Amino acid sequence: MATDTLSPRTPAAPAARPPRSTSLRRQKRLASGGVLAVLIIASLLMAAPFLWMALSSIRDPTELAKVPMPLIPQDLRLENYTEALSRAPFGIYARNSLILATAAAVLNVVFGSACGYALAKMRFPLAPAVFGWMVACIMIPFYATVIPVFLMVRHMPLFGGNTILGAGGTGWIDTWWALIVPGAISPFMVFLFRQFYVATPTELIEAARLDGVSEFGIYTRIVTPLIKPGLLTVALLSFEAGWNNFLWPLLVTTSDSLRVIQVGISSFRQEAATDWHLLMAGTTLAAVPMIILFLVFQRYFVEGFAASGIK
C-alpha cells in the first residue's frame, strides 16, 4: 500500500542510479512508517475517552474506590446496565429521542426537499427572496432566538389552558408539539437539498414536461429518485441533530415521560451522583446508537458534514 505512491516514479529513475533510488525508497518507507505511527497514536488518543467510558461502564463499583484503580476492569459487570436502567427510565428516554429524531428526519426530508427542489429547478415569483432568506437563516444561531421561541411555544393560543390570546396556561410546554414543531424544518437542510438538486440534469425535467408529467410528478417521481444518497444524508444529519439535541428539550419538557435521552443523562447525573459505573453505563446508552449509525452510514454522514461545518 505505502509503496504505491512510489510506482510512478520508479521507472523514471533508471537502473543507472540504483543507490539513490533505494535510499530514496527507504526514506519514503521510513516516512510512511512514521506517518502510520503518528496516526495510530493520534487516533488512540482520540478514542481513549470512549474506551474509558466503555471500560468504566462495566467496572465493579468497588474498583472505583480502590487506589490505584486497575486500568482494566477485573471482571465484566453488565449488571451496571440493568441497574442504571432500573434507576432511571432510559428505555422511555431512548424511545422519546427516537421519536424526536425520526420526526426531524422525516419532516426535513419531506419539506426540505420540496423547498430545495423548487429553489434549484423551478422559476417562480419570490424565488431569489426565498433563497436569500434561507441562507440568512443558516447564519442565525439558535441561541439568539431561543428565548422568543420559548415564549411563542408557551403562549401558543388554545393549547395547555391558554386563551385565544395565548395567556393563562402553559401552551405547548411539556408536549410533543413543543419538542417537534419549532425545529421541524432546518434552513440548512433546505440549502443542502438545493445543492443536491442543482446537480441533477435539467433536460430531464424539460423532457418530462413535454411528456406531460405534472410538476409534482416530476419532483417526486423523476428528479428526487436521482438524489437518493442526498435524501439519506439529510435524514441522517437531521436524525443526529434530533438525537443529540439538549437545550431545547431541556427547556420545554418537565415530565419524565417526555424526557429525551440527553436530558435524561443530565438529570441522572444528579440522581446517581458519584456512581460513575452507572453514569458511564447511561452515557454509553446515549452515545452508542449514534456511533453505530455513523459506522453503518459513514459515507453519507461524511458528505453532509463536509458541507455543513456547523454542528
Next chain:
Amino acid sequence: MTTTDRLPAAAPAGRTAPRGTRRRASVRTAERRWGLLLAAPATLHTLLWIGVPIVVAFVLSFTAYDIIHTPEFAGLDNYATILGDGLFWRSVLHNVIIAAIGIPVSMFLALVLAVMLNRAVPGRGIFRVMVFLPHITATVAVAMIWLWIYNPSENGLLNIVLGVVGIGPLPFLTNPDLALGSVILVTIWQGIGLKMLIYLAALQGVDGQLYEAADLDGAGVVQKFRHVTVPMLRPATFFILITSLIGNFQTFDLIYILTEGGPANSTSVVTYRIYQTAFQEFRVGLANAQSVVLLLILVVLAFLSRRIVGGTDGD
C-alpha cells in the same frame, strides 16, 4: 405512458404552433404555481420560527420583562445594563479565549491529520472514523465522559496518567485557574474531526501536478506543505474558521454539564450567561438584549475573519 396519451392531443396536424405556445404558457403557470407551493411550507415555517423570534428578540430587548408580568418599555436600559455587566463581558472573553486557543490548535492538528490521511495509508478508514467519532457523539455524552476523566480524585483517568509522572492529583474543573484550560482541551478534542474531514475533502481537490512541479524545483516536504498545500487550502481554511467561530459562540451543552460556568464564573460563556439571565434570573428583556449582542458579535466576526483570511475565490 402519459407520453402516448398526451402527444396526439397536443399536436394535431396543422395547428401545432399556436397550440404549442399556449401549452408552453400553461406549463409556465404550472411551474410558478408548483414552485410556490413546494417552497411554501419550509419558507413559512422558518418565517414563523426564525423570522418572528428575531423580531421578538429585538423588540423585547427594549423592555423589562419577567415572564409573569406584561413587558414594559424600558428604552435602552438593558443595553446600558449589559455595558456595565462585568460577568457578561467576562463570558464573552471566555468565548474569545476558547476560540483563540482551541480553534488554531484543532485546525492545525486537523490539517496535519488530513494531510497524513490523504495518502495511501493502510487502515485510512478506521483512522478517519476514530478521529471523527467525538463530533458525531452528543456533546452531553462527551461532557459526561470528560467529567469522569477529569475526576479530581486519584481515579480520574487524567490524574492516573499524571500520577505516572508524579504530578497531581489535580482538581481540573474545580480550580478556577485550571477549569477554562480543561474546557478548551475538550473543545479541541471534539473539534478536530470535522475540521479534518473538511480539509480532507479540500485536499482531494488539489491538483497533483502542483506537487510534481514543486518536486522538480527540489522542494522538501515542509516547503511543499507551506507553499502548495496551505495556499491551496485557503478557501477551506476560511470556511472552517468562520464556522468554528460561530460554533464556538454557541458552546452551551459542554459548559452546562462540565462546569455550570464555574468555579467562580471562570468558565461562563455567552450562551450560558444568556440561559442564566433568562431561565434562572427571569430577566427576559435583558436576556434578549444579550442575544442581540451575541448576534452582532457573530456578524462582526464573520466580517473580520473574511478580512483576515482574505476570503474565498469568490471575492
